[in-house]
Every structure is written in structure tokens, then in C-alpha cells.
Amino acid sequence: MATVALDPRLDSKTSQFISGKHRMLIDGKFVAAASGKTLPVYNPSTGEVMADVPEAEAGDVDRAVRAARRAFDEGPWSQFAANRITASQRGRLLNKLADLMETHLEELAELESMDNGKPLSVARVADVPLAIDLFRYMAGWATKITGNTFPISFPGDFLSYTLREPIGVVGQIIPWNFPLLMAAWKLGPALAAGNTVVLKLAEQTPLSGLRLAELIQEAGFPEGVVNILTGYGEGAGAPLASHDLVDKVAFTGSTEVGKLIVKAATGNLKKVTLELGGKSPAIVFPDADLDKAIAGTASAIFFNHGQCCCAGSRLMVHERVYDQVVEGVSKIADSIRVGSGLDPETQMGPLVSEEQYNRVTGYIDSGLQEGAKATAGGRQKADKGYFVHPTVLTRTTPEMKVVREEIFGPVVCAQPFSDADIDRIAREANDSIYGLAASVWTQNISIANKMARRIRSGTVWINCHNVFDAALPFGGYKQSGWGREMGAEVLNNYTEVKAVTTAL
Numbered sequence: 001m002a003t004v005a006l007d008p009r010l011d012s013k014t015s016q017f018i019s020g021k022h023r024m025l026i027d028g029k030f031v032a033a034a035s036g037k038t039l040p041v042y043n044p045s046t047g048e049v050m051a052d053v054p055e056a057e058a059g060d061v062d063r064a065v066r067a068a069r070r071a072f073d074e075g076p077w078s079q080f081a082a083n084r085i086t087a088s089q090r091g092r093l094l095n096k097l098a099d100l101m102e103t104h105l106e107e108l109a110e111l112e113s114m115d116n117g118k119p120l121s122v123a124r125v126a127d128v129p130l131a132i133d134l135f136r137y138m139a140g141w142a143t144k145i146t147g148n149t150f151p152i153s154f155p156g157d158f159l160s161y162t163l164r165e166p167i168g169v170v171g172q173i174i175p176w177n178f179p180l181l182m183a184a185w186k187l188g189p190a191l192a193a194g195n196t197v198v199l200k201l202a203e204q205t206p207l208s209g210l211r212l213a214e215l216i217q218e219a220g221f222p223e224g225v226v227n228i229l230t231g232y233g234e235g236a237g238a239p240l241a242s243h244d245l246v247d248k249v250a251f252t253g254s255t256e257v258g259k260l261i262v263k264a265a266t267g268n269l270k271k272v273t274l275e276l277g278g279k280s281p282a283i284v285f286p287d288a289d290l291d292k293a294i295a296g297t298a299s300a301i302f303f304n305h306g307q308c309c310c311a312g313s314r315l316m317v318h319e320r321v322y323d324q325v326v327e328g329v330s331k332i333a334d335s336i337r338v339g340s341g342l343d344p345e346t347q348m349g350p351l352v353s354e355e356q357y358n359r360v361t362g363y364i365d366s367g368l369q370e371g372a373k374a375t376a377g378g379r380q381k382a383d384k385g386y387f388v389h390p391t392v393l394t395r396t397t398p399e400m401k402v403v404r405e406e407i408f409g410p411v412v413c414a415q416p417f418s419d420a421d422i423d424r425i426a427r428e429a430n431d432s433i434y435g436l437a438a439s440v441w442t443q444n445i446s447i448a449n450k451m452a453r454r455i456r457s458g459t460v461w462i463n464c465h466n467v468f469d470a471a472l473p474f475g476g477y478k479q480s481g482w483g484r485e486m487g488a489e490v491l492n493n494y495t496e497v498k499a500v501t502t503a504l
């Protein structure tokens with residue numbers, strides 16, 4: 001285990017947790033990987049190893065899946081066990097977990113900042129509270145998942161109704177951009193609906209999820225109901241996605257891996273939901289409130305360092321206001337204070353990993369080589385850590401790689417449009433393999449709502465971007481995914497429907 005001095009600004013409890021011995025949660029116990037192998041966790045502000053966590057492999061995944069299977073089929077989470085946990089108790093467990101997270105909010109925020117690099121000030125007001133809120137929202141659903149009755153017309157006298165039942169054992173694989181929040185998005189609805197879970201955390205950011213595992217134990221979830229693994233994608237994610245005793249796999253991450261998940265799921269045709277990449281347009285019309293549009297479209301791309309699947313990475317601006325908007329967004333980009341996530345002055349931390357640093361700076365280089373111009377940012381080397389300055393690329397054209405591909409960093413491509421034809425603007429906005437989100441900036445409600453209907457994506461924001469709520473469904477059209485997260489909608493993705501008919 002590497003022993004680097006952790007930042008003195010951290011609370012001692014957080015430092016102790018980070019430098020402590022890390023274990024995965026399998027069948028109600030904290031365990032090492034069967035092989036004894038570990039993987040390193042880096043501090044993205046320094047590039048130094050700050051912790052080691054177990055490196056789960058196929059055997060560990062199998063152990064976790066069998067525990068989840070037992071808890072679902074026989075254990076207290078089963079619908080039929082004599083000592084079964086009721087829907088109301090499931091709700092209370094989720095609420096208890098939310099309360100514990102609230103008690104440890106600051107610690108969870110510090111872990112998130114250390115692990116992902118995001119500013120502590122952001123983790124404190126966004127990541128952790130949103131995760132808590134999601135658990136509370138889903139806790140409420142536990143007792144409200146119901147079927148229907150049907151007046152059927154088949155000759156005779158029948159009573160027909162539907163039951164909405166849990167799917168069974170759910171495998172969940174999450175990324176590193178919002179580690180705790182993604183865990184909540186996955187665990188909350190799966191558990192509220194009565195499934196059992198094996199969750200694999202992202203190898204870059206396992207710390208808040210491992211702390212969450214401790215809180216899950218403290219809340220009193222029965223053993224085997226929630227299993228939390230750390231490991232690499234190929235080593236631990238792939239065997240989870242292909243496991244025959246897993247009934248459903250829910251994945252968030254790259255579109256490339258999403259396609260591998262679909263293939264891995266074919267063995268037993270497990271259900272699949274996917275929340276994948278995006279290349280979301282932010283479209284500014286000339287009548288928009290430009291101060292708000294400039295601040296809003298800047299935040300659309302720079303929030304969380306652009307490491308958001310719904311980041312507004314294509315800035316489309318009407319030519320009449322293009323110069324003004326690009327200048328405004330570039331000014332904001334230049335003014336963003338980039339630094340360590342723990343520094344209270346920091347507005348943007350480092351990217352999550354060296355891999356992402358190389359990927360994002362590679363895209364900036366590619367854009368410049370293809371003829372784009374940086375009006376803010378560009379490639380700037382820090383002596384250590386994975387810092388990339390907020391970058392605005394202009395003179396980009398629809399064929400460029402930076403315009404077509406997801407960069408997943410603080411890089412926006414600005415393009416003017418000249419048209420007044422809503423359909424043509426929408427066609428340009430839709431010119432992407434992705435369809436996750438979009439924002440439209442205008443004071444004209446007719447244009448705003450016409451655009452909202454024409455854009456092919458799971459979310460359209462009008463005069464805002466990145467507004468999330470546990471009650472609102474989120475997910476993608478096209479190659480941005482299958483199914484929805486959050487809201488009542490996600491419960492459809494974690495339940496099966498059974499039609500029961502009785503001849504009376």
C-alpha cells in the first residue's frame with residue numbers, strides 16, 4: 001500500500017478511510033479479492049497513488065452473484081420467504097441509508113473530491129445531496145409499485161390483473177464522473193422495486209462507493225441484497241455482464257463498452273439498460289437573453305469539467321449573435337480557476353485520470369490540426385496532475401472529429417447557423433449518432449417548444465442546462481442508450497409485468 005501524505009485540509013476521518021485497508025462487500029461481509037490482488041487509486045490532482053482496492057475477477061463476481069441470487073430466491077428479500085422484508089421495510093431501509101449519508105455528507109463529499117478531482121464545494125452541494133435525494137425519492141416508490149385490473153372482452157367471466165414484480169438479480173456497472181450519484185441512480189430504483197444487486201464501481205473512483213457499502217451495512221440491508229465490487233472493466237465488469245444467474249444488467253459508460261455489454265448479455269438474454277455517451281447541442285437563438293445564454297451554455301459544457309454525458313459540447317449560435325456569445329463563453333472559460341478540488345477557490349479540478357487527460361488533450365490537438373481555432377484554453381501543461389483548461393474551439397465544421405465524437409472534457413465546439421428554418425436547425429442539431437440531451441435558448445415560447453419536439457434526445461432543456469431531479473426520467477435516444485434512469489419511468493426498467501387471469 002502506497003503511503004503518500006494526504007492533503008492536510010482533509011478531515012482526519014476521511015484521510016483514515018482513504019489510507020485504510022479496503023474491502024469489497026460480498027454477501028454481507030467485507031472481503032478482499034480471492035486472488036489477493038489490488039488495483040491502485042490515483043489522486044488526480046497529483047497523479048500519486050493514494051489507495052489500493054481489491055481487484056475483483058470472475059470468481060469474486062460469481063461469489064457476489066450467487067449471494068445476490070440466494071438473497072432474492074430464498075433470503076429475506078424474496079417475495080415468499082416467511083421472514084420476508086415488506087415493501088414498507090424496503091422503503092425504510094432506503095430512507096435509513098439516506099439519513100446515514102446525510103450524517104456523513106462532508107466525508108462523502110471529501111472522498112468524491114479526492115477521488116474524482118471535482119471541487120469539494122460542488123460535491124457538497126450537488127453530488128452527495130442529489131444522491132441522498134434519489135434514495136429518498138425511490139424509498140417512497142417502494143410501496144407504490146402496482147399493477148392494474150382489466151375489463152377483458154374474452155367470452156366468459158374473468159378477473160384479470162397485472163403484478164409488477166422485481167426482475168431478480170441485477171448487475172450494475174458505473175463510471176467515474178459522478179461516482180456516488182451514479183451508484184444511487186442504480187441502487188435506488190433496483191432496491192425499491194425488490195431486486196438484489198451486484199454493483200461494480202469504476203476502477204478510477206471506488207472510494208465513495210466503498211464508504212457507501214459500509215453505510216449500507218450500517219443501515220441494515222440483509223446480507224447478499226447489495227454486493228459492491230471494485231475491479232477493472234474486463235476483469236470484473238465483463239463476467240458480471242455475461243453471468244447466467246444475472247437477470248438484468250444496467251450499465252452507464254461509453255457507447256463502445258455499451259455495445260460489448262449487449263453482446264455479453266446474449267448468453268441468457270438478460271434484460272439490458274444502457275446510459276451512454278452524448279454530443280449534446282446547446283442552441284442559442286438571436287432573441288435569447290444573452291447574458292443568461294452565455295453563462296448557461298458555458299456552464300453546460302464546463303460543469304464537472306465537461307465530464308458529463310449530457311454536456312453541451314456543441315454550441316450552435318445564430319450568426320447575428322455568434323461573435324458576442326463566443327466571446328462571452330471564452331471570457332468565462334478564461335476566468336475559471338483551475339486547481340485542486342480541495343482548494344476553496346477552485347472552480348474546476350483536474351480530469352479524473354491520465355487516460356482521460358491524454359484523450360481530451362488529444363482531441364484538442366486534433367481539432368487544431370483540422371483547422372479549428374482556440375479562443376480560450378487549448379493545450380497547457382501543468383507540472384503535475386491531470387489539469388486541462390476550459391477550451392472553446394471555433395471554426396469547427398460538422399465533419400471534424402471534435403464535433404462528431406464525445407470528448408468528455410471541458411472542450412466546446414462553437415458553430416454559427418444562419419437559418420430561420422426550424423426544421424433545418426433541428427436537422428443540424430440531430431446530426432449525431434447520439435441523442436441524450438439538448439438545450440434551446442430563446443425567449444420565443446413557440447420556437448422553444450417547436451425545437452423541443454424536433455430534437456431527438458431524451459432531455460430538452462429550455463433556457464437552462466444540466467437541471468436534474470430524482471422525479472425526472474433521464475436517458476438517451478439513438479446510440480445514447482436504452483431505457484431511462486430516475487423518475488417513475490426507471491421502475492419499468494427494474495420490474496417485470498405479469499398478467500394473471502382467473503375464470504370466475
Ligand code: NAI
Nearest residue numbers: 174175202232233234237238253254257276277309406408
Ligand atoms: P468505460 O465505458 O470503459 O467504463 C465505464 C464502466 O464500464 C467502468 O466501470 C468500467 O470498468 C466498465 N467496463 C469497461 N470495459 C468493460 C467491459 N468490457 N465489460 C464490462 N464493463 C466494462 O468508460 P471509460 O473508459 O472510463 O471512459 C471512456 C469514455 O467513455 C469517456 O471519454 C467518455 O467519452 C465515455 N464515458 C461516458 C460516460 C457516461 O456517463 N455516459 C461515463 C464515463 C465515460
Ligand code: MG
Nearest residue numbers: 233253254257
Ligand atoms: Mg474504458
